[in-house]
Amino acid sequence: MRAVGVVAEYNPFHNGHRYHLQRAREISGADVVVAVMSGNFVQRGAAAMFNKWQRTNEALHNGADIVIELPFHWAVQPAHLFAQGALSLLSALQVPDLVFGAEHEQTDFTALARVGINDTQAFKTFNETYATLFNDQLESQTGFRLDQPNDILGYGYAVANSRLQTPLNLLPIKRVGRDYHDSLLDNSGYSSATAIRQTVLGHRRGVNVAANVPAETFADIRHLTPMAGWSPQMWQLLRHELLMTPVASLHEVYQMSEGLEFRLKEAAETQAHWDDFLTAIKTKRYTYTRLQRVCLYTLVHAVNAEMVPGQPDYLRLLGFTTAGQNYLNVYKKRFTLPLITRFDQTLKKTTLNLDYRAGMLYEMLTGQAQDFRHDPIRLES
Amino acid sequence: MRAVGVVAEYNPFHNGHRYHLQRAREISGADVVVAVMSGNFVQRGAAAMFNKWQRTNEALHNGADIVIELPFHWAVQPAHLFAQGALSLLSALQVPDLVFGAEHEQTDFTALARVGINDTQAFKTFNETYATLFNDQLESQTGFRLDQPNDILGYGYAVANSRLQTPLNLLPIKRVGRDYHDSLLDNSGYSSATAIRQTVLGHRRGVNVAANVPAETFADIRHLTPMAGWSPQMWQLLRHELLMTPVASLHEVYQMSEGLEFRLKEAAETQAHWDDFLTAIKTKRYTYTRLQRVCLYTLVHAVNAEMVPGQPDYLRLLGFTTAGQNYLNVYKKRFTLPLITRFDQTLKKTTLNLDYRAGMLYEMLTGQAQDFRHDPIRLES
CATH class of the missing domain: 3.40.50.620 (HUPs)
Structure with missing residues (x-):
């Protein structure tokens, strides 16, 4: 066989x-x-x-x-x-x-x-x-x-x-x-x-x-059934988490490196919509795909020890x-x-x-x- | 005056x-x-x-x-x-x-x-x-x-x-x-x-x-405009937080004492609706009002030092x-x-x-x- x-x-x-x-x-x-x-x-x-x-x-x-x-x-x-x-x-x-x-x-x-x-x-x-x-x-x-x-x-x-x-x-x-x-x-x-x-x-x-x-x-x-994607359902959960969680806890998240936690938190404070949020956090350094993965890691609070x-x-x-x-x-x-x-x-x-x-x-x-x-x-x- | x-x-x-x-x-x-x-x-x-x-x-x-x-x-x-x-x-x-x-x-x-x-x-x-x-x-x-x-x-x-x-x-x-x-x-x-x-x-x-x-x-x-109350909007955010946040972080929340964090996390894992969740966490020890306040503290991640x-x-x-x-x-x-x-x-x-x-x-x-x-x-x- x-x-x-x-x-x-x-x-x-x-x-x-x-x-x-x-x-x-x-x-x-x-x-x-x-x-x-x-x-x-x-x-x-x-x-x-x-x-x-x-x-x-x-x-x-x-x-x-x-x-x-x-x-x-x-x-x-x-x-x-x-x-x-x-x-x-x-x-x-x-x-x-x-x-x-x-x-x-x-x-x-x-x-x-x-x-x-x-x-x-x-x-x-x-x-x-x-x-x-x-x-x-x-x-x-x-x-x-x-x-x-x-x-x-x-x-x-x-x-x-x-x-x-x-x-x-x-x-x-x-x-x-x-x-x-x-x-x-x-x-x-x-x-x-x-x-x-x-x-x-x-x-x-x-x-x-x-x-x-x-x-x-x-x-x-x-x-x-109507799919729950990033916009608006997952984004609502993410935004709440970014707004309320101390940066030290956000920093524990896998791939949340180089101060990305501050960038995400700040964007969550000013952006009400997922697309605007993604645009706000985008830099040459990170692709949209990478950023979206980091957002998902944040949502499930995936830490380094669990991911590497x-x-x-x-x-x-x-x-x-x-x-x-x-x-x-x-x-x-x-x-x-x-x-x-x-x-x-x-x-x-x-x-x-x-x-x-x-x-x-x-x-x-x-x-x-x-x-x-x-x-x-x-x-x- | x-x-x-x-x-x-x-x-x-x-x-x-x-x-x-x-x-x-x-x-x-x-x-x-x-x-x-x-x-x-x-x-x-x-x-x-x-x-x-x-x-x-x-x-x-x-x-x-x-x-x-x-x-x-x-x-x-x-x-x-x-x-x-x-x-x-x-x-x-x-x-x-x-x-x-x-x-x-x-x-x-x-x-x-x-x-x-x-x-x-x-x-x-x-x-x-x-x-x-x-x-x-x-x-x-x-x-x-x-x-x-x-x-x-x-x-x-x-x-x-x-x-x-x-x-x-x-x-x-x-x-x-x-x-x-x-x-x-x-x-x-x-x-x-x-x-x-x-x-x-x-x-x-x-x-x-x-x-x-x-x-x-x-x-x-x-x-x-239609009011965002505990059910379902705030409950969705709370449930997500309870499911994903480590108990040690939940324990930091004001009034999250006597193992209440375990009780809340467990109920969030099994209950999909706010009313059922509240019923599941209710004991003689805590009134609904107190539990609802603890849930709100959790949602804004209010810690002891901020509340006392x-x-x-x-x-x-x-x-x-x-x-x-x-x-x-x-x-x-x-x-x-x-x-x-x-x-x-x-x-x-x-x-x-x-x-x-x-x-x-x-x-x-x-x-x-x-x-x-x-x-x-x-x-x-």
Whole structure:
């Protein structure tokens, strides 16, 4: 029994994701597809459109056999840490192959990862300008740039992979459909998650996205309750916290460095709206994505000790098919991290406390009960 | 030029308050009526129906000449501290007389205040059962009980007064109209503030309260925007804070004693609605009013050092008439506390920081700009 791994956010799960899972199975010859997926909050510091249980269900019906949660401390991070977390979990799950989509799937990512890039400063600033910095160095050494988001993430996987004790085989495939950042629906049926979200969440309400998503996602879309995003719900909570919390407590928050806590507090005092707040705190030094992540860290009061790599990690099982269950039964003794199938009071207070807090925030915003109310989803296949 | 003092919340200002101001002027023979009024949050730990500038305006048009804010650290406290703060401010303002309404205005409150009551435990628990405790002792010594809310508050004034270096003359008057706690509108035109609030805020929407309030209050009622009360707005902010803040930080909050922080955090984890939360945290030990105040302290993160008596105090001027201005000009050099007429960055960061935070909370809840956007109201009379 052989497994293949994929890494995803599924925000929401669409036809491109289904194609990715099919191809992963085909080219690896695997019996079981393991997806490592962000939880209720995604990499750019925002709430996912559907909760992790809904997105797990979408994935299990469309090609995934096992869904493992990428914990908050890996999922809400810049790309290189997101990649590092995901690969370390797949490695712990004894998955030998990783299939990922790339704009230029012929690229030898493993070779690129060997090019010596001085990323000290990039790691320090945790900024998206990492890409620019990296590309400047890469170009000077190879004459080659990685400008596309999935290519860059592929490079991140390759770097993370090179640091694993037993690296995975990296199998890039051609990404289908529109650009990741493209916000228009595509006639081909392969629209981006961004386009689907923007259509569904109101920018182009009324346009039917059914041709772009599997039936399970479409059912979730049909029952979508108004989403609690940054504006205004999360912003209200953040503003209150910034106004009332002493700067010394704000300073404890992960990535709240270089006096950012004063900048955020001051902006909260003068700005009543999220967009104005973001504009007020923006500088050349920080990208919007980084700032939005810091805002999310603040909302869940994520401190350094909870976010930096090196702490006890775990494999949080969100769902599985019959094939997935077989894999778990056969391999779980070889897993190098504990497999967590059931949430409880001890986990809440210890290793999973940050995920729990993120879950409670999501629960507050959506009214959808999270960790204590769900066992892993089991799909007979 | 002689002044008389009154203490009030004006939530909202009604005909009974106007009568109180008229009578205060008459029986004291004063030229100027000084009202010490709660700010944006009232004694029982709730947001006032109208902001402090609106309520100041209502009062100035109906008999008050000077309105001074009772700071948050005095206003949101049990009755004995509320009274102590108000009287200390009137004393600092060189006001010789206090006129207050009582159910039994013939009571010799000053004499009652001399009865030795052992209030050590009452002061320690800061509980409304203070009244019961006090009455049991009072009855055993005098055969007399004080069961009515304004009588009890009158006793509080008398006790606070007895501790002043130069006590005021206490002039109780008969309270007109319905009971304080009565929630029904009265045909006499003297309905309680509770009845007016409940009518206006929706319990009996459609009933016209015009006969019970002066024109200025009625104008405010007509332009009332939906009020942000505990449920759901303040509760959402509180729940988020309770869920995310470490217990050690919660423990810093004033009156968060005896493990109450654990009780509140646990209830926030399991209760999604304000009423259910309150029920979950209620014990015999704490009244709802005390718990609601602790919740408000938590929301503004009011710590011990900011709330206990003994810190630098001040006279925050909210508004004045021409007569009031004359009084201020003549007497201000004799005031024993600093008169604050203009809010600024220094005050925000120092003595008025807690009032500022309470103002920002009110501003967030209502969208009505507070301290930085208002100079004292000046009414030509």
